[in-house]
Amino acid sequence: xxxxxxxxxxxxxxxxxxxxxxxxxxxxxxxxxxxxxxxxxxxxxxxxxxxxxxxxxxxxxxxxxxxxxxxxxxxxxxxxxxxxxxxxxxxxxxxxxxxxxxxxxxxxxxxxxxxxxxxxxxxxxxxxxxxxxxxxxxxxxxxxxxxxxxxxxxxxxxxxxxxxxxxxxxxxxxxxxxxxxxxxxxxxxxxxxxxxxxxxxxxxxxxxxxxxxxxxxxxxxxxxxxxxxxxxxxxxxxxxxxxxxxxxxxxxxxxxxxxxxxxxxxxxxxxxxxxxxxxxxxxxxxxxxxxxxxxxxxxxxxxxxxxxxxxxxxxxxxxxxxxxxxxxxxxxxxxxxxxxxxxxxxxxxxxxxxx
Amino acid sequence: xxxxxxxxxxxxxxxxxxxxxxxxxxxxxxxxxxxxxxxxxxxxxxxxxxxxxxxxxxxxxxxxxxxxxxxxxxxxx
Amino acid sequence: xxxxxxxxxxxxxxxxxxxxxxxxxxxxxxxxxxxxxxxxxxxxxxxxxxxxxxxxxxxxxxxxxxxxxxxxxxxxxxxxxxxxxxxxxxxxxxxxxxxxxxxxxxxxxxxxxxxxxxxxxxxxxxxxxxxxxxxxxxxxxxxxxxxxxxxxxxxxxxxxxxxxxxxxxxxxxxxxxxxxxxxxxxxxxxxxxxxxxxxxxxxxxxxxxxxxxxxxxxxxxxxxxxxxxxxxxxxxxxxxxxxxxxxxxxxxxxxxxxxxxxxxxxxxxxxxxxxxxxxxxxxxxxxxxxxxxxxxxxxxxxxxxxxxxxxxxxxxxxxxxxxxxxxxxxxxxxxxxxxxxxxxxxxxxxxxxxxxxxxxxxxxxxxxxxxxxxxxxxxxxxxxxxxxxxxxxxxxxxxxxxxxxxxxxxxxxxxxxxxxxxxxxxxxxxxxxxxxxxxxxxxxxxxxxxxxxxxxxxxxxxxxxxxxxxxxxxxxxxxxxxxxxxxxxxxxxxxxxxxxxxxxxxxxxxxxxxxxxxxxxxxxxxxxxxx
Numbered sequence: 030x031x032x033x034x035x036x037x038x039x040x041x042x043x044x045x046x047x048x049x050x051x052x053x054x055x056x057x058x059x060x061x062x063x064x065x066x067x068x069x070x071x072x073x074x075x076x077x078x079x080x081x082x083x084x085x086x087x088x089x090x091x092x093x094x095x096x097x098x099x100x101x102x103x104x105x106x107x108x109x110x111x112x113x114x115x116x117x118x119x120x121x122x123x124x125x126x127x128x129x130x131x132x133x134x135x136x137x138x139x140x141x142x143x144x145x146x147x148x149x150x151x152x153x154x155x156x157x158x159x160x161x162x163x164x165x166x167x168x169x170x171x172x173x174x175x176x177x178x179x180x181x182x183x184x185x186x187x188x189x190x191x192x193x194x195x196x197x198x199x200x201x202x203x204x205x206x207x208x209x210x211x212x213x214x215x216x217x218x219x220x221x222x223x224x225x226x227x228x229x230x231x232x233x234x235x236x237x238x239x240x241x242x243x244x245x246x247x248x249x250x251x252x253x254x255x256x257x258x259x260x261x262x263x264x265x266x267x268x269x270x271x272x273x274x275x276x277x278x279x280x281x282x283x284x285x286x287x288x289x290x291x292x293x294x295x296x297x298x299x300x301x302x303x304x305x306x307x308x309x310x311x312x313x314x315x316x317x318x319x320x321x322x323x324x325x326x327x328x329x330x331x332x333x334x335x336x337x338x339x340x341x342x343x344x345x346x347x348x349x350x351x352x353x354x355x356x357x358x359x360x361x362x363x364x365x366x367x368x369x370x371x372x373x374x375x376x377x378x379x380x381x382x383x384x
Numbered sequence: 385x386x387x388x389x390x391x392x393x394x395x396x397x398x399x400x401x402x403x404x405x406x407x408x409x410x411x412x413x414x415x416x417x418x419x420x421x422x423x424x425x426x427x428x429x430x431x432x433x434x435x436x437x438x439x440x441x442x443x444x445x446x447x448x449x450x451x452x453x454x455x456x457x458x459x460x461x
Numbered sequence: 462x463x464x465x466x467x468x469x470x471x472x473x474x475x476x477x478x479x480x481x482x483x484x485x486x487x488x489x490x491x492x493x494x495x496x497x498x499x500x501x502x503x504x505x506x507x508x509x510x511x512x513x514x515x516x517x518x519x520x521x522x523x524x525x526x527x528x529x530x531x532x533x534x535x536x537x538x539x540x541x542x543x544x545x546x547x548x549x550x551x552x553x554x555x556x557x558x559x560x561x562x563x564x565x566x567x568x569x570x571x572x573x574x575x576x577x578x579x580x581x582x583x584x585x586x587x588x589x590x591x592x593x594x595x596x597x598x599x600x601x602x603x604x605x606x607x608x609x610x611x612x613x614x615x616x617x618x619x620x621x622x623x624x625x626x627x628x629x630x631x632x633x634x635x636x637x638x639x640x641x642x643x644x645x646x647x648x649x650x651x652x653x654x655x656x657x658x659x660x661x662x663x664x665x666x667x668x669x670x671x672x673x674x675x676x677x678x679x680x681x682x683x684x685x686x687x688x689x690x691x692x693x694x695x696x697x698x699x700x701x702x703x704x705x706x707x708x709x710x711x712x713x714x715x716x717x718x719x720x721x722x723x724x725x726x727x728x729x730x731x732x733x734x735x736x737x738x739x740x741x742x743x744x745x746x747x748x749x750x751x752x753x754x755x756x757x758x759x760x761x762x763x764x765x766x767x768x769x770x771x772x773x774x775x776x777x778x779x780x781x782x783x784x785x786x787x788x789x790x791x792x793x794x795x796x797x798x799x800x801x802x803x804x805x806x807x808x809x810x811x812x813x814x815x816x817x818x819x820x821x822x823x824x825x826x827x828x829x830x831x832x833x834x835x836x837x838x839x840x841x842x843x844x845x846x847x848x849x850x851x852x853x854x855x856x857x858x859x860x861x862x863x864x865x866x867x868x869x870x871x872x873x874x875x876x877x878x879x880x881x882x883x884x885x886x887x888x889x890x891x892x893x894x895x896x897x898x899x900x901x902x903x904x905x906x907x908x909x910x911x912x913x914x915x916x917x918x919x920x921x922x923x924x925x926x927x928x929x930x931x932x933x934x935x936x937x938x939x940x941x942x943x944x945x946x947x948x949x950x951x952x953x954x955x956x957x958x959x960x961x962x963x964x965x966x967x968x969x970x971x972x973x974x975x976x977x978x979x980x981x982x983x984x985x986x987x988x989x990x991x992x
Contacts, residue, residue, distance in 0.1 A: 036672075038672050041958065041962060042962075044962075045962045045965065045966055048966065049966050049969060049970070052966075052970065053970070053973070056970070056974060060974075155980055182980060183980065184467060186467050187979065187980065192973065192974075193467075193973070193978075193979055194979055194980060196973060196974045196975075196976065196979070197977075197979065199924075199974050199975065200922055200924030200925070200928075411766070414762065415777050415781060415782070416811050416847065418782075419781075419782070419785040419786060419810050419811050419814070420807050420811070422785075422786045422791075423785075423786070423791055423794045423795075423806075423807070423810055426791045426795075427795060427798075432786070432788060432791065433786060434786070435627075435778070435782040435783040435786055435787075436627035436628065436629060438778070438782050438786070439629070
């Protein structure tokens with residue numbers, strides 16, 4: 030039988046379409062922000078997929094997790110393997126979908142959620158949405174994250190084809206955009222963003238009086254979804270509030286979370302109230318005057334929290350596992366090198382420049 | 385025909401109305417000219433050229449215009 | 462659905478595919494359904510208005526047709542039985558009947574347009590008068606909806622019914638076909654204002670997929686998006702910055718704003734029309750051209766024959782001629798000729814009807830004094846140049862410059878400047894401010910104010926300026942080529958196949974990468990949507 034002859038122009042159009050798609054793919058890679066030397070937080074979500082070993086503890090949440098807990102410190106002290114799937118201004122629904130995404134790859138024993146983001150009940154900012162979501166691999170979880178996060182002006186297509194969002198960067202392209210088109214440097218330590226500099230906490234403005242202290246029902250529903258997701262998979266779910274002085278965490282909010290934790294038999298720790306016990310000194314343990322902890326503060330908190338984890342849950346000490354030992358030796362080396370490099374910069378310029 | 389040629393010549397002395405058949409198409413006469421022509425034809429021949437007759441076919445040449453006048457005169461009687 | 466929205470591009474893609482996949486007899490019904498969906502998405506309440514215009518026009522057009530049939534039958538039947546005078550009287554009677562029906566249709570439909578568009582303008586003016594007389598009474602504004610594109614489709618439909626009345630166009634028998642003519646979605650929002658006999662044939666015909674026609678349409682669409690998205694939406698930032706802060710941007714920057722607006726309006730409006738005509742062309746439908754490289758006009762009269770052509774001819778055919786050649790006008794003309802001489806007599810009809818045309822053109826563009834003054838400024842300039850014509854002719858004759866290239870360039874630039882200056886009424890808040898800023902342009906002109914920082918303060922980066930400059934060169938080059946050698950698409954199509962595809966591909970990439978759309982830029986409405 031003779032095949033139906035395909036018109037010549039159709040073949041040409043197919044070639045043109047293929048060429049266009051290829052060029053657009055490269056252009057998209059080129060135009061997407063790389064976040065290598067500036068706003069490095071944009072790379073947090075993506076780096077997770079490079080992990081070769083599983084984790085028994087997974088953190089989700091905003092800057093109060095990825096700047097305040099150091100998984101490397103917890104490994105050194107207790108042999109705990111953990112990963113922080115944090116991102117800048119990660120909202121409750123993004124935490125949920127990032128958790129869902131993580132569970133596609135591994136099932137940890139403990140999931141830790143930092144409750145600060147529950148103060149937001151609606152999508153906030155397009156820029157932060159992109160930083161939390163662009164790095165995710167495609168899955169139902171990513172689509173869910175996009176749907177729940179979009180602000181009024183956003184469009185699903187801008188996520189599916191990021192070139193539609195970032196094409197305006199054509200005039201700001203730098204050598205960095207070419208260098209990191211397909212490969213990016215490792216920047217974080219199991220999702221921890223290291224800073225060694227110190228800026229003592231000063232006073233913060235008095236907290237505003239709110240009309241209503243009830244945490245939003247949308248945000249709370251995602252807390253509930255996370256709890257149920259963990260329950261279904263047999264994972265312990267722990268709530269924490271990091272010891273950051275600002276943004277303000279109201280007593281009324283604290284009470285609602287405490288009540289929620291009690292209702293479902295969860296552990297909830299407000300480390301802000303326990304700062305003295307942990308040994309946090311806001312004169313030396315924060316790098317931006319009390320908003321986020323620096324390395325010293327993060328290591329103190331990790332020691333304290335790691336102790337709770339090992340005592341409460343049946344976690345494996347991976348310091349004795351040869352495979353993990355090898356992987357983590359490398360991680361520790363990277364950790365120490367960065368620490369040293371940051372101290373060097375601090376000495377040289379009086380501030381951290383490249384991290 | 386003579387008075388019509390007179391009207392046209394007065395308007396555009398430099399145009400050869402005997403032979404030109406693209407007065408409108410080549411934008412030799414514009415809408416202002418057409419209005420003037422119609423008003424002078426009204427004076428001269430006592431026919432009213434209604435707006436719906438203002439189409440390029442009727443105004444492209446002196447001949448066509450003359451035929452239009454005759455037709456309208458005919459209907460008028 | 463804006464032309465530049467993702468949903469519109471999805472919408473036309475779906476319509477395009479269905480158009481060629483469905484049986485050919487479904488083609489025009491598909492377009493009707495698509496047009497009504499398009500309008501429904503804009504706002505369900507709009508449908509009532511467009512349907513009312515369609516149905517009323519349909520009924521009247523049938524009535525006009527019936528009267529004509531009745532008349533023909535009567536004359537045929539009584540051939541030889543009635544005298545010439547009787548026949549004439551009968552004809553006049555029937556024409557009068559038709560006229561009454563036409564009037565009903567015009568009043569009803571133009572009435573809808575007038576009430577929706579101008580009620581609040583009238584109220585504002587009445588309040589202004591009341592205030593002037595220190596009255597404390599004030600009328601309150603009413604909240605009316607203004608259906609998208611109503612100015613365009615109302616004019617298009619009224620043009621149709623007048624044509625039927627005049628007998629230059631046969632009344633459409635199928636209500637749904639007429640409905641499609643009124644609502645055809647690519648031209649619903651911003652024109653062109655089509656004539657029934659121009660559009661009908663290709664609109665209702667069955668079309669087989671023709672690669673040449675489709676690719677011509679696609680080139681046209683891409684060229685439109687290029688002008689709209691890469692140029693107009695980019696420069697809009699700077700235009701808005703200047704015209705919304707008249708206290709900051711004075712002197713030379715008034716001029717900069719004026720020229721930027723000229724470029725922006727051109728790119729936005731001709732780009733939008735290119736998209737419209739291109740979409741229609743991909744479906745084998747021919748829509749009348751609305752522009753013929755207007756910025757290459759050598760005088761303002763020529764400009765108005767090349768810019769927004771379908772609007773210009775509408776006003777000429779349905780307002781200018783009927784007024785200037787109606788019997789009372791001929792009488793006035795005759796009277797003034799006898800009283801004041803040939804010159805005045807000749808001018809009276811032209812001046813009077815031109816005044817009406819430009820007043821209505823102004824108010825058609827928008828219910829504000831800005832537009833009315835804009836229209837009348839056009840009237841004034843056209844009349845002055847008309848009066849100066851003999852002088853020009855002498856000048857050209859004496860100095861033999863008419864054929865010189867530089868003189869042609871001078872005429873073109875003069876026309877662009879003149880039109881751009883008049884268009885300032887489009888930009889500034891009100892009429893006094895516009896006059897003030899026009900004067901300010903000369904009194905506060907200061908060349909030292911043109912610093913790099915000042916230009917970067919308009920919201921465009923150096924890269925944007927560079928890109929706009931390149932775009933300007935491309936647009937000028939394409940316009941000059943079209944002026945001299947005809948359609949650029951013909952040239953592309955005649956070139957080797959590789960070029961055809963390469964140009965197509967590059968155009969897509971340019972629009973995607975350099976288009977000022979998306980979150981990084983704020984989307985702007987087509988300027989002509991509001992009219």
